[in-house]
Amino acid sequence: MTRLFNDPDDFAAESAAGFAAASARWVRPVNGGVVRSTRGAEPTVSVVIGGGSGHYPAFAGLVGPGLAHGAAMGNLFASPSAHQVHTVATAAHEGRGVLLSYGNYAGDVLHFTQAQERMRASGIDCRTVVVTDDISSAPAGEHEKRRGIAGDLVVFKVAGAAAEAGLDLDDVERLAALSNSRTRSLGVAFGGCTLPGADEPLFTVPEGRMAVGLGIHGEPGIDEIDVPTAAGLAELFVTSLLAEIPDGIDQEGARVVPILNGLGSVKYEELYVVYAEVDRLLAEAGLVVVSPEVGEFCTSFDMAGVSLTLLWLDDELEPLWHASCDTAAFRRGAVEGRIAVDAVEVVEEEVVIGPASDSSQRAAAVIDRALSAMAAMLDAEADELGRIDRIAGDGDHGIGMQRGSCAASAAASGVVADGAGARTTLQQAGDAWADKGGGTSGAIWGEMLVALGATLGDDDDVDTARVAAGITAMKDAVMSFGKATVGDKTMIDAIVPFADRLAELVDAGAELVDAWTDAAGTADAAAKATSDLTAKLGRARAHGDKSIGTPDPGAVSFALIARTVLDTLKGND
């Protein structure tokens, strides 16, 4: 468990500050992460990586000459926001374009994709290679759905070495994608970490049992077996990975890099006992083992787990894997001729508050009160939302909503006091929610608030029809995010009937509070369906039944928020 922290809410930020203080030889802090503190003689393509905190040395420990140029550092197990990724990528850019690379998780995909769009909008060539090495997370035919785990190191290292060699963005992207296509991993776990301030572990595995394919945030695995011997685990790893040799590779004489990765509390001596047998089995299978790595490369706090990654080399990848690099956590060979970069003062963009109509200012004041009430409610509900999320997901929904709404409320209060209108207030609140909340929920709620604000505007009269139109814009923002539709047991199940019902009643001439009261009932129904399914799922999982889908608690939190806003609206009636 995590024992050492101050305020758990500040954990990721304080950890990032400590990392930067200890690692000035390699990095300097920027808003949302770190970038290199040195540069080479010639500009190169910039490789920008990132993800949630809790996986050190992924991601900040892999920034330095020959590896990544910058790392966006999200909150605990939560994606950095698009704003943070964009800030880090901009600071890391040397004029030759940016490759974004990160593990394939929904929140990260959302935020990095948004950041990529912002980079491109400002004229910077930006590409993405998502890491998908975990063979347990989707079948062989659906590689693009797989999660990224310790294979991160391979893809980042190859991309960083390609950039260091002076290749252009086309080649860096191509080689990173090539390395991902030739990298496979499988992980096992004996027990989960306990996040700072949390009351219970992220997950547990029964004593004497081992979960196969369990993810680094506790995502459900594919099997559970008795804890094998070290040799038995090595055999499970090697057999599973050799069943999935990438296309076009002849096993006999193939050159592979094994990476045996400890997730946290499975320690070095144990890893080496397992490695002894991995090495023997690979040789027995006719493979040539090339510069193996045994250690901690992608962790999950003190999670008791291990993974084995195989990188299937070819003539292009092998020299890139061997190339020199120098980072806080991963070094190889000799890196010379680096020039120190002066630490750059991190300047927060100044908020410009333009003129606003009286009506919009009054609406902003209501929004401010509503956000404050939402933050208080979500603070109280955070544990319960986290509990629901843990049944099917990574358990970060409660803490993400809590942090995001708290930051949004603070940001709104700051600008409302200076006379901001509804658009400006919601823009600031939305960016703050995405930055601090992190994860998928942070991205979605951030965009929802921004969409609502864009509809309400700073100059116009905010009447009932405009509010209903704003809620419809929020719904559209959610729908554009992912591929989920009504019935997939996500927030969409709640917001679609809510927005549609509200628009319908307002259209028919209803007052806002009356229409909202009615619409909130539809959201409640969706939330109840999700809760019921989650409870059923919890029971089914306990009995080994995996036939039920994976609801997320987004509908539950949406319904709670709709009720809280209704209370605020009633107070302003």
Next chain:
Amino acid sequence: MTRLFNDPDDFAAESAAGFAAASARWVRPVNGGVVRSTRGAEPTVSVVIGGGSGHYPAFAGLVGPGLAHGAAMGNLFASPSAHQVHTVATAAHEGRGVLLSYGNYAGDVLHFTQAQERMRASGIDCRTVVVTDDISSAPAGEHEKRRGIAGDLVVFKVAGAAAEAGLDLDDVERLAALSNSRTRSLGVAFGGCTLPGADEPLFTVPEGRMAVGLGIHGEPGIDEIDVPTAAGLAELFVTSLLAEIPDGIDQEGARVVPILNGLGSVKYEELYVVYAEVDRLLAEAGLVVVSPEVGEFCTSFDMAGVSLTLLWLDDELEPLWHASCDTAAFRRGAVEGRIAVDAVEVVEEEVVIGPASDSSQRAAAVIDRALSAMAAMLDAEADELGRIDRIAGDGDHGIGMQRGSCAASAAASGVVADGAGARTTLQQAGDAWADKGGGTSGAIWGEMLVALGATLGDDDDVDTARVAAGITAMKDAVMSFGKATVGDKTMIDAIVPFADRLAELVDAGAELVDAWTDAAGTADAAAKATSDLTAKLGRARAHGDKSIGTPDPGAVSFALIARTVLDTLKGND
């Protein structure tokens, strides 16, 4: 806990083999450890380090250019034997002398000192610098009694850099000693590791509490307090270490290297949260922080603990700390111009079995049966001996005696079958016990068997008087080992009255079995006194009383062995 192993008895050996297989870029295996797999253009002084297994990257992970030349790798938490240290040091020697360096633990001191004597006897200049950085393990005036913990890294790094710079053995020894005199550490723990195959953790700390100064093998600490915040722990570390600034250093403007070391399951993000405050406090105290290290440098499997080390630099030490090095676990800067060394086949010395008298051969057969019975008895008693040892010591007595006696029995059987006499049989058995048993008990029992064998000889008649003389020689071997005397609650309390009584009765004409029966009673009495004191100590410790000394279970195991041998002697009456 340690979950992944095959046969727990083979754990350390298999881990060492896996390490060597994964780390051929840096090391090659030799009997008892590893030495570098490369050499520089010019020979240098050789720095040979080592200790028990379970502390990775200490010790084998620190072998490579610019750091150590070789590491002797003992069993779990048990010193390598003198024979192993000697083998590693001989393989590492490049013709310019050897510096031995290791943490200050009784077993390591015994074995490395014996190895040093053997090196010197073969004409190789050999010196020793023992690491004594743990301020909690003895008062400020008794530095030489302190244990070595993460300060190991400092002393090894400075010695390795001095050797790499081409300095002679005088200077390498002087600089290593200088770095030790300017290094201070303090550790804390929340819970202990569980060794492979063990039923319970090495130690526990009550939930919500933190042991201050607890050692890396579970040696008792100096205080127990509520778990502080990360900032509170940083303050405890910094305040304690600044209360002990080495002589002659002016605090204001002093240059220090902080090394924040995780013992196993306190992970990187937590360490960085603590480091953020350590960094701030050191700066606030007027110190200049120089290239800090945050990570895992001296672990104890998955022990939940942290230590902070401060190295107080001076003009000689600073460039040595910064100098390049390249090892499996610790790298810095650029190391070039290395030449690969061909893997050397490890050749075990061949055992020469000379002629032996019939009487000595018959005695050897009895010895063989006695050792076999001892091994069976110690196998059964290992858990109980370990439990007793854990109350005052590091808990390795049971496992050490079990392994040592098993190896000794096997070695004896091997040569007795080929007609060896008593001297040859006991020489082989003693070396095997020291090699495989490890620790203080391994060293002592190894020397005891060799001493007995030297007295019995291969050619002479083995009569009752000679056996009694042999037991006296065993007693003398024990006495010459350490500074303990009768009454210190060690094995000496049992063997001295046993040997004296046996000699007295045999001198008076008693038969061996009768004399042995009587003498065994005196050993039983000593064992009972130790057991009683240990039980009392356990109760007193539970009540916070630290006034009782620290008995070791040596008297208990001696008495058990005396009874077992008596049974064998009776069977041969």
